[in-house]
Amino acid sequence: MSLTREEMARIVARDIPDGSYVNLGIGQPTTVADFLRPGSGVVLHTENGMLGMGRPAVGDEIDPDLTNAGKQPVTELPGASYFHHADSFAMMRGGHLDVCIMGAFQVSAGGDLANWSTGAPDAIPAVGGAMDLAIGAKQVFVMMTLFAKDGSPKLVPSCTYPLTGRGCVSRVYTDVATFAPGADVVRVVETFGISIEELSTRLDVPLVSSP
């Protein structure tokens, strides 16, 4: 059985080392926060200037001056800190952030990331902090379905969509398998209801099974 979105988030959360400083991208990656183990010591960074971000704010907690990168109201945890945008991206670019989790349109076998533009001629380009995060965090985890709605694979020999960053993805978490991109071969870390043989048939990238 392939994984539900919730199960994917649970697996990503499991793989975040205790005590990590982590940035969760907009959309599905945000749900990883729901599955972090209490006491894990994981500290969430949001690029609009905060460490120690808490859960979403509800009711009277909602404060327009306290939002996440998706501009949703959030809460602060004990030990939180605020800083300006240049500092926020300096801590990212400077290699202080342990893990960043993002969605993707495509990831290449070599770890190139495409997640900001489909390159459609009528699209309004908008990159936000994705390019900075892609090359800044020590590890970039991608969460996506392995196949697009039309059945085409999103783990590809080389990205056809415009790149966000080159060779920056360390793990790809999908609904049917988890992959570790590499220079020559993609390692299959874990599978969920699919065989390596079927993956090899449906993907146009060299795979090696993890021992």
Added chain:
Amino acid sequence: MTATLTTALDAVSAVKEGDTVLVGGFGMAGMPVELMDALIEYGAGDLTIVSNNAGNGDTGLAALLAAGRVRKVVCSFPRQADSWVFDGLYRAGKIELEVVPQGNLAERMRAAGAGIGAFFSPTGVGTPLAEGKESRVIDGREYLLEYPIRGDVALIRAHIADSMGNLVYRKTARNFGPVMATAAALTIAQVSKVVEVGAIDPEVVVTPAIYVDRLVEVAR
């Protein structure tokens, strides 16, 4: 020198036709809405706006865009669920757009405020945004040359100011404010409250008064 405490309309009268205006805020958090309203009323046009987004909903920056005062937007993320004003202008070819990765946007303004001529950033290497940029390999890693972004005027929102212009911010509404305050020839800060000199602990001042020229008090 003491910052000038004035009205929003008087403060924004420093903005001239064709100016580059840095506008604080991340979405509506930290957006100086009343300064934007005053700028619409005052009337300068042909502006280049530098801000993280290109307006949300129908107020603040979105209202300035809707009033036809903006020639170009430099931002990281124009396209949002509630950016219909910008989307319409862009699709009609009535506004220019320069997309800059968010960290480069902040650092380019930081560089302007710090007197740095240009800097090499790893962000954007190998992407379409690298086109036309000088690149250099330093210590085995590729970087792109990025130039400062200077403003004629910065319009920011902080929480509390003293009458000299020392500023403290509130939570994530701080975002671009402290960087923009350093990067413009003239900085106008909208604050919720102005207190007397000495009432803010010097240890907690985020933007020192040297960067702030005009204060506008808007109770929130």
